Amino acid sequence: MSAELILRSKELFARVFQEPANVIVCAPGRVNLIGEHTDYNEGFAMPFCIGKYTVIAARRRTGATCRITSAGVPGAISTFPGDSSLSPGPEGDWTNYVRGVVFGMLPMLPGGSCAFDAAVVSDVPLGSGLSSSASLEVATATLLESIYRLGADPKGKALVCQKAEQTFCNSPCGITDQFVCACGEAGHALLIDCRPPYATESVPLSDPRIALVVADSNVKPQLSGSEYPDRVQQCKDACAAMQAAGHSEVRHLRDATLSMLETVARSHALPEATVRRARHGISEDQRTLQAKEALKASDYAQVGRLMFASHASLRDDYRVSSPELDALVEIARGVPGVHGSRLTGGGFGGCTVTLLSRSAVPALLAAFEAEYPKRAGGRTASVFVVRPAAGAMLLQQGAGAEPLAGAPLSPQLSGVAKVTAALVLSAVAAAVIASKRQR
Incomplete structure (x- = not known):
């Protein structure tokens, strides 16, 4: 403070x-x-x-x-x-x-x-x-x-x-x-x-061997009035379809499995966007629980893989990333010592969070400074190291x-x-x- x-x-x-x-x-x-x-x-x-x-x-x-x-x-x-x-x-x-x-x-x-x-x-x-x-x-x-x-x-x-x-x-x-x-x-x-x-x-x-870096894309989230509620509704629609197919236990996406979603998507001809949103929700829960266990085991490489996978899902299935956020994640991916990176928050702009070896922090900061403006139309990122x-x-x-x-x-x-x-x-x-x- x-x-x-x-x-x-x-x-x-x-x-x-x-x-x-x-x-x-x-x-x-x-x-x-x-x-x-x-x-x-x-x-x-x-x-x-x-x-x-x-x-x-x-x-x-x-x-x-x-x-x-x-x-x-x-x-x-x-x-x-x-x-x-x-x-x-x-x-x-x-x-x-x-x-x-x-x-x-x-x-x-x-x-x-x-x-x-x-x-x-x-x-x-x-x-x-x-x-x-x-x-x-x-x-x-x-x-x-x-x-x-x-x-x-x-x-x-x-x-x-x-x-x-x-x-x-x-x-x-x-x-x-x-x-x-x-x-x-x-x-x-x-x-x-x-x-x-x-x-x-x-x-x-709080392992002293690792660091956490937040990079603000300096793109303010540009959501239309429906972007957020539309996704909430698509998740509800997927759950309703699974309930209609006989899976009464599915009150929310946490109750569903990917195989269940795939079966219902075919039998009920769910819109592709609805399937993608639900696939992210189901798989993100799995990644989060796996990341918890990996953190407790100090397996930072595994945490990083899950973070990269989370970003890909948010980009491709949930469609809440942006070119600037994608650029920050890809720049981080190319720095030796980086374990993982992903957008954080609601998306459509905002920040990324990167998990990396503490010794790699200077290289990451230099990479953001040199590469991000080239990929973001001259825009610069605001970058800072954070601790829980x-x-x-x-x-x-x-x-x-x-x-x-x-x-x-x-x-x-x-x-x-x-x-x-x-x-x-x-x-x-x-x-x-x-x-x-x-x-």
């Missing part, structure tokens, strides 16, 4: 609200090592947090009004109600991520309302597939936990944040990003079983925002009951928002 980022948040708060903040929290961005577009199919993903954070400096207020400002929108203060009258702002308004989390947590708050002033700063790159939105959501939830001393478990918090993005931002996202931002552990990747009750397993990823970092935490608290040790605020999962409660609250929030939109 950057001390400069904390200082910037405190200075912004004091400048805008004319008093010192007394609570400072943060939540990280993330990189998905493998397991892409699997979470909404109740599959498996293996992300890790990175040392780039969204930091919120804040102070609790009386009443039921929330005021928030961001270093990314200089001079602007957004105000919204902190009670059940809260609704989404204009489409595309960044505060909808905050509003959605506040709304989702209202049933947990004393009196069902909240009020705070908050200042947001972040060094998580925007629109690069590193989960800047989930970072903001989880930081907001961590803020509410802190100032109202809720003690919610990380998994329940992640579920509220996911529902916030779905209902207030109209994004049919899965659970991976919010989960790792809330539950991540320094030095580890987090294997997430995306089927309730969302079992997780920390997988060591800690998840959301309370950093400072008290009258003068005294520093803490930096331990995560929330305890580990205290039981399925808390996750179930969060799901119920999220469902209630979704129903209320749907009702408001119909008015």
